[in-house]
Amino acid sequence: MVQLGRHFGRGPASLAEIAAEEDLPRAYLEQLVMSLRDAGLVVSTRGAHGGYELARPPADIQMGTILRALEGPIAPMICASDDPEHATTCDRTANCTVNLLWVRIRNAVTGALDSMTLADLVPPRLINVEPATSTATAATPPTATTADPPTLQGALTPS
Amino acid sequence: MVQLGRHFGRGPASLAEIAAEEDLPRAYLEQLVMSLRDAGLVVSTRGAHGGYELARPPADIQMGTILRALEGPIAPMICASDDPEHATTCDRTANCTVNLLWVRIRNAVTGALDSMTLADLVPPRLINVEPATSTATAATPPTATTADPPTLQGALTPS
DNA sequence: GCCAATCCCGAGTGATTTCGTCGGGATTAC
DNA sequence: GTAATCCCGACGAAATCACTCGGGATTGGC
Numbered sequence: 001m002v003q004l005g006r007h008f009g010r011g012p013a014s015l016a017e018i019a020a021e022e023d024l025p026r027a028y029l030e031q032l033v034m035s036l037r038d039a040g041l042v043v044s045t046r047g048a049h050g051g052y053e054l055a056r057p058p059a060d061i062q063m064g065t066i067l068r069a070l071e072g073p074i075a076p077m078i079c080a081s082d083d084p085e086h087a088t089t090c091d092r093t094a095n096c097t098v099n100l101l102w103v104r105i106r107n108a109v110t111g112a113l114d115s116m117t118l119a120d121l122v123p124p125r126l127i128n129v130e131p132a133t134s135t136a137t138a139a140t141p142p143t144a145t146t147a148d149p150p151t152l153q154g155a156l157t158p159s
Numbered sequence: 160m161v162q163l164g165r166h167f168g169r170g171p172a173s174l175a176e177i178a179a180e181e182d183l184p185r186a187y188l189e190q191l192v193m194s195l196r197d198a199g200l201v202v203s204t205r206g207a208h209g210g211y212e213l214a215r216p217p218a219d220i221q222m223g224t225i226l227r228a229l230e231g232p233i234a235p236m237i238c239a240s241d242d243p244e245h246a247t248t249c250d251r252t253a254n255c256t257v258n259l260l261w262v263r264i265r266n267a268v269t270g271a272l273d274s275m276t277l278a279d280l281v282p283p284r285l286i287n288v289e290p291a292t293s294t295a296t297a298a299t300p301p302t303a304t305t306a307d308p309p310t311l312q313g314a315l316t317p318s
Numbered sequence: 319g320c321c322a323a324t325c326c327c328g329a330g331t332g333a334t335t336t337c338g339t340c341g342g343g344a345t346t347a348c
Numbered sequence: 349g350t351a352a353t354c355c356c357g358a359c360g361a362a363a364t365c366a367c368t369c370g371g372g373a374t375t376g377g378c
Contacts, residue, residue: 014352014353014354015353015354016352016353024338025337025338025339027338027339027340028337028338028339030354030355030356031337031338031356033354034354034355034356044353044354044355045346045353045354046344046345046346046353046354046355047344047345047346047347047352047353047354048345048346048347048348048350048351048352048353049346049347049348049352049353050345050346050347050352050353050354051353051354052354063260097280097281097282098280100279100280101222101271101272101275101280104271104275105268105271105272107271108267108268108270108271109264109267109268111267112260112263112264112266112267113260113264116260116263120259121256121257121259121260122256123256173323173324173325174324174325175323175324183366183367184366184367184368186367186368186369187366187367187368189325189326189327190327190366190367192325193325193326193327203324203325203326204324204325204375205324205325205326205373205374205375206323206324206325206373206374206375206376207321207322207323207324207374207375207376207377208323208324208375208376208377209323209324209325209374209375209376210324210325211325
């Protein structure tokens with residue numbers, strides 16, 4: 001998750017920590033992270049003070065890779081899967097012209113997905129509301145500390 | 160459905176006909192077509208010899224319109240809906256940077272969807288069971304181009 | 319006028335997926 | 349040795365999807 005990206009370079013983060021920050025049930029998060037680990041995206045450290053951290057820098061992790069790890073191959077329809085392994089040809093395939101549409105959509109989605117990396121979604125330095133352990137939040141370069149990067153909000157509302 | 164497009168100009172087609180051609184349960188098809196009718200995409204004729212037909216020529220019906228009629232607003236996630244009406248801001252919206260990703264994906268999908276019309280999917284004149292070898296393999300002359308509409312902001316990678 | 323074909327429409331069902339829980343075992347720092 | 353943490357399989361609730369049922373309303377043909 002993005003949370004881990006934010007945490008990159010600071011050692012492993014425990015499930016409890018992430019769950020608290022993300023406001024998700026710990027047990028559920030566990031399942032998700034296991035998938036990510038099986039996909040080689042995160043590495044785990046067992047025992048006390050253990051936790052998870054990214055296997056490689058955020059910029060090297062495409063969002064598509066994450067999604068595929070969590071939800072399987074990208075496929076708007078069964079007949080248009082990302083992964084040839086699961087290309088179950090629906091019985092209609094022969095005369096199903098709509099397939100072309102699905103494939104186009106899938107390409108659009110995978111394109112969008114693979115054109116973004118985790119680094120694109122890790123806020124430069126988003127100061128959380130947590131008042132704990134305040135490390136003098138503003139002690140960073142002048143531009144980076146803005147809480148609302150223009151690029152982010154630009155695409156959000158106007159549709 | 161594509162079937163109706165194929166039938167365009169030949170008067171109304173009954174549910175029974177379409178169901179037979181599509182190999183779908185009649186009662187189910189009924190539901191789908193009702194949605195399309197409510198959206199003004201098809202018009203119905205009641206009584207004996209009644210049926211459904213397209214409200215306008217296939218080239219004037221975007222696939223996106225069909226999909227929206229059948230499945231509601233395009234939204235990969237609740238926080239990134241097509242329709243501002245249903246823009247339910249998830250409680251995390253404030254610090255959820257992933258939203259940017261979803262919006263991008265949604266734009267990619269809607270772009271792909273709205274760049275195709277029903278006419279693009281109606282086989283020019285597909286001879287049904289005939290093993291016409293000539294059309295078999297080379298059958299994507301017009302569409303094979305990376306027809307990325309400019310609205311897709313270049314997110315599409317050429318496959 | 320009657321009948322059959324057809325659309326109209328709301329309610330119900332079963333399978334699948336998604337999200338989430340539970341309980342206990344294994345590993346490691348201190 | 350003990351507490352923190354990951355590991356892992358199984359279970360359960362809720363939503364969604366694909367589909368069914370049953371009856372009513374409208375219309376063309378006889």
